[in-house]
Amino acid sequence: MTFSRRPLRQIPILNPHHSLSRRFAISSHHSRHPTPSAHRWSHPPSSTVISDDDVASLASKPLHTLSLADLVKHGRPPLHAPALFSSANFTLSLLPIRLAHRIQALRNLPFIVVSNPNISKIYNNYLHSLSTLLPYKSKTISTLEDEIKFTEVLADLVNTHAHTIPTLARGFLECRKYVNPAEVTRFLDEHLRARIGTRLIAEQHIALHMSSQPHQHPDSKDQIPDPSSSYIGVIDTALEPASIINSCANFVSEICELKYGVRPTWIIDGEPNTTFAYVPVHLEYIITELLKNAFRATVESGKSHEPIIITIAAEPETTERGSAVLDHNRRLENGISSESPESASIKPFDDPAPGVTIRIRDRGGGISPDVLPNIWSYSFTTFSDADDFPGQTPGSGNMDALNVLSGAGGESSSIAGLGYGLPLGRAYAEYFGGGIAVQSLYGWGSDVYLRLKGLGRPKE
């Protein structure tokens, strides 16, 4: 247990280098939207003017399948102005279409659902965000002034949608009588996944902006990002899963100590020194969710003395090379030269790096066979009318201590108790081709397998 323990908050997601970010940070504190009254079921008029034609024409365009190569193709920070502009224009070419697709999906939900104040609020957020981007649609960003304004718009977008999930969750919970659970599950699955990509695109440009050369504060030379830094925007190309696990476990065990008076311990084995390329905020979110479950089960089953064992397995390089050879052969068979960069555009990066599997093993008694089939479903599907709405009656059975803590990945604390943790964690894991599997030994404990595909290393 001699790994560097970085407190969660220090992980440089948005480096506060620039006054811009400071403003975002402050505004994010005040941007908590008041929850609309549950009694006001009227359709709130939208504050934004946006023509249906705009939405329809944008939504009819195909979604660009996002690859990681897209996000790093503008080069390693600090970016020069032209690279920064190209990043901004690339972002601008993607976001309006993505937002329009979401608006379209929301519009196709049953009327009674969208008129729910919570869902209606989300719908209007999307309309609003699209309207703030549309003025840029017709022009190309080529001045620093425009780029700053555009980045401010992006930051506003990221903030506006910070609470989408809890709000949607509450909305669907309130509407659960009127909708088909399968339909909502499909909508949520698609929505959450789309949202991950949209936020990633926006946050990537904001992060590149922060660390770009033109926006360095002239007075503070020491804040110039280290060119050898492993970060490219929000992607850490040398992420050490062990340090994220330790910081998340510290965080969760502190809450345990606070709420239960016991502090379960954990052991990291396997290959703790391994590094790979990944988005740290995503990994933090997933790990925090999984550790919350493991710690809670351990404490509640009275096994606090049994450490949670976290095993980090790194795929050997050799097998990757083997599959690279396979790919190469396949490409040759198809008559496509492996040198052509287009043929590799589906892949995260040109040079595939090995993935990582993380196993979290606890002695918390496992998951009962009745509960097991539902662990991946959004809780509204399993809520009965007799259940209290989570959050409305603090201290009730639904609000257990660990759920009060906020997700580290920037997801708001108000998802707490809404049962979105595992499905959302899985959505994050699957976003880049990984996955989560849960194996319960009911009567003993649980093994959770988080597999993350290596995002590879960008070509320099």
Added chain:
Amino acid sequence: MTRRAGRGISLSCEQVRTVHQPPPWRPAYSLDQWVAKEARPISLRQLMVFGRTLTESRLISSANYVRTELPTRLAHRIRDMQTLPYVVVTNPHISQVYELYYKAFEGLRRIPEIKTLDDNQRFCEKVGQNLQEHLTVIPKLAMGVLECRDLMRPEDMDKFMNTILRSRISRRVIAEQHIALTETFHSPHHFPETPLREAEFVGEVLVKCNAQEVVMRCGQEVASLASAAYGPSTLLPEIRLTGHLSATFPYILSHIEYIIGELLRNSLQGLVEKQKSNPGPPTQPPPIEVTVCEAQQHVIIRVSDQGGGIPQDILPHIWSFSKGPRSLSTLQNLNQVPKMAATLQELRPNHPSPLSPPSPSASSLPKSTGTPPTKTGVLMHDSSLASLSSRDPNLRLGMGLPLSRVYAEYWAGSLELHSLEGYGVDAFLQISKLGNKNEQLTMRASMDAV
């Protein structure tokens, strides 16, 4: 007699192989009649309860159940094969299996109702002979499926294979159970009308199968086999057992021994190979950790190793009989295994076959006497485990996992596997405690009725 039958089969093999004649056309009427009958599924619990109080009339009714059930289930499988593409059935291996099945079906469907103990005796001989003849079925099927892997969709091929194997298990279970009951009935220690309460075995079912004992026994066998194959200088991992070690459940011992044996083999193989690929002097490999977890309705056995895991290109195919990058080498290996029985127990080369005519012989003694369970188990099954060593650990047959899963699911359990590539593998075998009153007959029924 058995030997003669065996020679007959090998002769017909060669014929088919040289001539490549497809199976002949036969009038479908009698088969249609039997296909129309539904299989009557049976559960482990029924097997146990039925055999506990053994009387002559019960034995006769058991015989008649088996007499009608075997041709019914065979007929269903023959019809399955008839609906496979022509090109697949004309494959020499598949057509041999087809012929074996048809021969068995024709022989069994003609047996008149069993009314006396003498009738039963002859019936058991006939059934035992059949079981013996069908020992070649699994390697033949496996080879046929691999040779035909480009002729059918792999999913369809695996579905066919799963169905035919599960049905094979079901037929062998009811046949062997009846033969074992007949042996017990004729044993000098059996007093009719006396319930066999203290018996460890009811027929073939081990009433209190102890997970810990099975793991230890299979572990020792697998280890001795490995040290014979890899040389005594190879350091072998120890097996570390934790959890609810007193857990017991009713099971057919040979089935669980097969599954656990295959799992431990895989783990040990992974560890030894990983060690060999490491440069430098050999070091003690990390232990194989086996955890037994017992709850009201199930027992789960988790086998965790640090043998390096399963490479990504192989992982998607581990449950397939026909697909995967290793199919070619598997096919070559299968050619070296003329007879691979589905269970270790079926392979008893140097011992009187339990399937041969039942007599109050020594082999049936331990079942009905009150010897301690461990001893009974070893006595009965040491020969079957010894047969495991006849297979070199490097001889990958590519069917250990899929076949183990067929066994696990047959008894309403499951087998799952998770790979941590670069580190190791965790295998989870879940066993339903069918002996308790919460047994799910409907589930069993749907599994058995295939």
